[in-house]
Every structure is written in C-alpha cells, then in structure tokens.
Amino acid sequence: MKPIYSIIIFLFITCISCAQQKESSVEALTPEDLNYVTELVVADINIPWGMDFLPDGSMLITEKTGKLIHFKNGIKTDIVGVPEVYVRGQGGLMDIKLHPNYTENGWIYISYASTEGEETGGNTAIMRAQLKGNALVNQEVLYKANPNSKKGQHFGSRIVFDDDNHIYFSIGERGERDINPQDITRDCGKIYRLNDDGSIPQDNPFVNSENAKKAIYSYGHRNPQGLIKNPNTGAIWEHEHGPRGGDEINIIQKGKNYGWPIISYGINYSGTSFTDITEKEGMEQPLFYWVPSIAPSGMAFVNSDQYPNWKNNLMVGSLKFQYLERLVLENNQVTKREKLFEGIGRVRNVKQGPDGFLYLAVEGMGILKIIAKK
Amino acid sequence: MKKLLSTLCITIGFAGIVNAQQTEALKESIKRGAEIYSDFCVTCHQPNGEGVPKVYPPLSKSDFLKKNREKSIRAIKYGLSGLITVNGIKYNSNMSPMGLSDDEVADVMNYITNNWGNKNEKIVTEAEVAKIKKEE
Numbered sequence: 450m451k452p453i454y455s456i457i458i459f460l461f462i463t464c465i466s467c468a469q470q471k472e473s474s475v476e477a478l479t480p481e482d483l484n485y486v487t488e489l490v491v492a493d494i495n496i497p498w499g500m501d502f503l504p505d506g507s508m509l510i511t512e513k514t515g516k517l518i519h520f521k522n523g524i525k526t527d528i529v530g531v532p533e534v535y536v537r538g539q540g541g542l543m544d545i546k547l548h549p550n551y552t553e554n555g556w557i558y559i560s561y562a563s564t565e566g567e568e569t570g571g572n573t574a575i576m577r578a579q580l581k582g583n584a585l586v587n588q589e590v591l592y593k594a595n596p597n598s599k600k601g602q603h604f605g606s607r608i609v610f611d612d613d614n615h616i617y618f619s620i621g622e623r624g625e626r627d628i629n630p631q632d633i634t635r636d637c638g639k640i641y642r643l644n645d646d647g648s649i650p651q652d653n654p655f656v657n658s659e660n661a662k663k664a665i666y667s668y669g670h671r672n673p674q675g676l677i678k679n680p681n682t683g684a685i686w687e688h689e690h691g692p693r694g695g696d697e698i699n700i701i702q703k704g705k706n707y708g709w710p711i712i713s714y715g716i717n718y719s720g721t722s723f724t725d726i727t728e729k730e731g732m733e734q735p736l737f738y739w740v741p742s743i744a745p746s747g748m749a750f751v752n753s754d755q756y757p758n759w760k761n762n763l764m765v766g767s768l769k770f771q772y773l774e775r776l777v778l779e780n781n782q783v784t785k786r787e788k789l790f791e792g793i794g795r796v797r798n799v800k801q802g803p804d805g806f807l808y809l810a811v812e813g814m815g816i817l818k819i820i821a822k823k
Numbered sequence: 824m825k826k827l828l829s830t831l832c833i834t835i836g837f838a839g840i841v842n843a844q845q846t847e848a849l850k851e852s853i854k855r856g857a858e859i860y861s862d863f864c865v866t867c868h869q870p871n872g873e874g875v876p877k878v879y880p881p882l883s884k885s886d887f888l889k890k891n892r893e894k895s896i897r898a899i900k901y902g903l904s905g906l907i908t909v910n911g912i913k914y915n916s917n918m919s920p921m922g923l924s925d926d927e928v929a930d931v932m933n934y935i936t937n938n939w940g941n942k943n944e945k946i947v948t949e950a951e952v953a954k955i956k957k958e959e
Contacts, residue, residue, distance in 0.1 A: 495904065496919050513919060537922030538863050601863040601921060624862065719870040769867075769878060771916070795917055813904040813917035 477786040487817040497810035499544035513541035535562040535571030538601015546608040570597035591647030594636035600624035607676035621672035642666035654704030669707040675748035691715035697735035708732035744769035747798030753805030766796030856934025880909040883939030925952040
C-alpha cells in the first residue's frame with residue numbers, strides 16, 4: 450500500500466475514534482476592567498456547600514463532612530443534633546434553605562447523603578427541622594431516595610422554593626447513567642417537587658402514572674448542583690454537570706424530559722462517545738450548554754442595586770476553573786460570558802444575600818463577599 | 824557449607840513464593856483500584872491520570888506520588904488542601920476526603936502508583952493505610 454493511503458486511513462481512524470464536540474456558543478472572556486473585589490467574611494471552612502441567611506442577618510452554612518455552622522457577629526458556632534451524614538465521594542451534608550415564611554414557621558430544609566434504608570451505601574435525603582438555640586430540633590425526613598449505593602457520584606442536592614411555597618430539590622443519577630435518569634419509576638437523575646410539609650402536590654406530573662415516583666417533577670438529569678427561582682418570572686432554573694463537556698442550564702418545566710443520557714453535548718471522560726445525538730423529539734434542549742465543562746455549582750440571579758452593571762445577570766460557580774462565571778442574558782439567550790475572580794478557588798456556591806451583596810462559598814477558604822473596589 | 828547452601832536455597836525459594844503471592848495480591852488490588860478510580864477520582868484527575876493543567880495535578884509520572892508515599896495515602900484518606908508542587912508546577916486547590924475505607928484507599932493507591940508510567944512494587948496494604956493518621 451502506498452504510504453499516502455496508510456496516512457489517510459490512520460487519519461480517518463483517529464477522527465472517528467474520538468468524538469467531536471461543538472464548543473459553547475459564547476466564549477468566556479476575562480473582564481477588561483473589574484470594579485469589584487472579594488472580602489473574606491467567614492474563614493476556615495473546608496467545603497462550604499450550602500448557605501442561607503437568618504432574619505437577623507446571621508448565616509447558616511453547611512460543611513460537607515457534616516457540620517452546620519451558625520455565623521453571627523463574627524463568631525462561628527456549630528449547631529448540634531445534625532443528622533448523621535454519609536460522607537462518601539461527592540456526598541455529605543449539602544444544601545440548606547430557609548422556608549419563604551421562615552419568620553412565621555421556623556422551618557429549615559437541608560439535603561444530605563443518608564444511609565437510611567436496607568441496602569449498604571447511601572442516597573440523598575431531604576429533611577426539615579427547626580432551630581432551638583444551637584440545636585436542630587423537630588426533625589422530619591421529607592424524602593429519601595432509594596436504593597442506597599456505595600458509588601461516589603452525583604447526589605445533586607440543591608433546594609429552592611417557588612412562589613407557591615412548593616419545595617423543589619435535585620438528586621443526581623448516582624453514577625447509574627443507563628438505569629436511573631430516564632426511568633420515572635426509579636429515583637435519581639430527577640428534579641422533585643413537594644409541598645412544604647413533604648406531601649405530594651396533587652398536580653405533580655406523574656401522580657397518576659403507575660409505579661412512578663410521585664414526587665418527580667422533571668427527569669433525564671445527570672447531576673444538578675444549581676437550582677434557583679428566577680426572581681423576575683418565578684420560573685425554576687437549573688444547571689447540571691455534564692461528563693466531559695455538556696454542562697447545561699435548563700428552565701425546569703413540569704413533567705419534561707431533559708434527555709440525559711440519550712441526548713447530550715458531552716462525551717465520556719475517556720474521549721469516547723456514548724450518544725451520537727444532541728437533539729430528540731420529546732426531550733428538552735438546554736437554554737445553554739458548556740463545552741468544555743466548567744463544573745458548575747451554585748447559581749444566583751443578580752437583582753440588587755449593589756451591582757448596577759450586573760442586573761439580571763446569572764452568576765454560576767466554577768469548580769473546575771476556579772472562577773465565578775457571569776452570564777448576560779437577553780430573551781433567555783446567553784449573549785456574554787465573563788470569568789470573574791479567576792484563580793479564586795473552587796467556587797461551590799453563590800448567593801445574593803438579603804443585604805443585596807453577592808456571597809461566594811469557596812472550597813478550602815470559606816465565605817466571601819463581593820464588594821466595590823475602593 | 825552444604826547446610827548453608829540449602830538454607831540459602833530455601834530462603835530464596837520462600838522469598839520467591841512470598842514475592843509471587845505479593846505480585847498476585849498486588850494485581851488483584853490494582854484491579855479493584857481501577858474501579859475505585861473510575862468512580863471517585865476520574866472526574867478531576869482524568870482517565871489517563873494527566874489531570875487538568877494548573878487545576879488538578881497529574882498522577883501520571885508524578886514526582887509527588889513517587890516521593891511522598893505517606894502523604895499521598897493521607898491525601899486520599901483525609902483530603903488535601905493548600906499549595907503543593909507536582910512535576911515543577913504549583914497547585915493550590917482542595918481535594919475533599921472521599922470517605923473511602925482503608926482497603927479501598929490501598930487499592931486505589933496501588934492502581935495509581937502502578938499505572939501511566941508509575942511503578943511501585945511495594946504493595947500498599949490496608950494495615951499500612953490504617954496506621955496513617957490525619958496530621959503528620
């Protein structure tokens with residue numbers, strides 16, 4: 450055979466053996482002039498995962514290995530009576546969210562990996578409880594995904610409320626890509642919706658489907674670690690980790706299938722592909738996808754007056770590239786992306802506090818506040 | 824002299840058996856370690872242990888891994904944060920404790936230290952991992 454043929458054949462094999470990926474539609478840029486800096490507010494927290502603000506302005510912060518920290522007047526206090534947490538792989542004590550009417554009812558919602566159940570291993574649980582002094586009391590487990598697994602992946606965890614006080618939470622597919630996400634009779638790889646007392650809303654999409662998990666609100670998800678309410682529309686926005694490429698932002702709609710792993714803009718970590726298609730009828734397209742992956746965690750809409758130039762922007766933490774991503778949206782289309790505070794560390798969470806400031810949870814560091822440059 | 828020779832032969836023979844057993848045990852451990860790796864580590868350290876430049880340090884041909892057996896075990900067992908230098912490049916990130924049992928830590932250590940150009944014939948055992956405490 451002539452050498453040229455072998456080269457052509459070699460090139461052909463090289464091309465088909467590695468899946469081709471289409472990069473994100475908008476590139477992330479480094480800002481030319483950033484008028485903000487970060488200030489360390491709460492120091493020395495190894496993996497701050499969830500945070501929320503009490504009416505007195507103090508903070509509740511979860512640390513992945515199982516600590517719930519109350520930060521008030523510069524002092525950290527450990528809350529006692531936190532449920533036992535299954536710390537393995539990506540699981541542990543995860544998100545925390547106050548009820549929208551917290552001042553009246555005192556309910557606090559947390560997500561954590563739990564061993565409750567028959568099999569060995571663990572899976573994601575949602576609990577509500579109240580604070581009494583420094584103790585977590587009146588604990589009620591509202592949901593526990595089954596079965597347990599010793600796998601380390603994809604616990605999901607994020608909690609949010611809609612305008613009608615339904616609680617939504619995410620549970621990832623627990624490393625069972627081909628079993629869980631597309632099957633509504635199984636837990637994991639889903640966004641769930643419950644009433645605030647844990648009961649199933651009568652208008653949940655699968656209440657009349659045989660054997661379905663009635664708490665499911667949407668399915669076909671991989672590992673959602675961002676879940677928020679759009680303050681302008683009341684809609685629930687989600688983002689999730691893809692594998693190698695294919696992280697997504699989605700607007701969560703009732704009963705919809707978000708496609709994982711049938712459609713995806715991602716490929717296997719090894720570079721091989723698991724699906725050839727990125728679109729399919731009956732499956733939702735993401736509002737935006739990231740190729741390459743940024744490993745998104747935490748998300749916030751900015752609507753405060755502290756950041757006039759960032760109004761209605763979306764902020765997303767990047768674990769992988771260690772920055773805060775600012776996404777500018779026009780008619781639900783991403784038109785601009787910026788990498789803020791590059792090299793700051795693994796940004797696990799971002800929230801807008803009641804004071805209008807943005808707070809970041811950064812691994813190996815703690816909680817930081819974004820303030821104007823002096 | 825004869826006695827000495829036979830003792831020597833027995834010793835060598837015995838050492839050979841022990842070595843063969845160790846090799847077999849190491850092989851098995853590496854096999855289990857591969858599964859742990861693809862479950863807990865691959866997301867950051869990548870399929871061929873190459874890591875992500877300036878973000879997640881490489882494990883393949885890693886001088887850190889070669890020179891710091893105990894530190895590496897400790898990192899997998901309890902997590903690692905702060906500045907480290909791997910193959911001349913500085914990394915300042917954070918690895919959370921994975922919640923692996925001691926035998927799983929040993930298996931994954933045997934896998935990563937015998938792959939991608941790394942070589943470690945002295946098997947990491949569950950007992951060795953058990954002895955390693957959080958602080959140096």
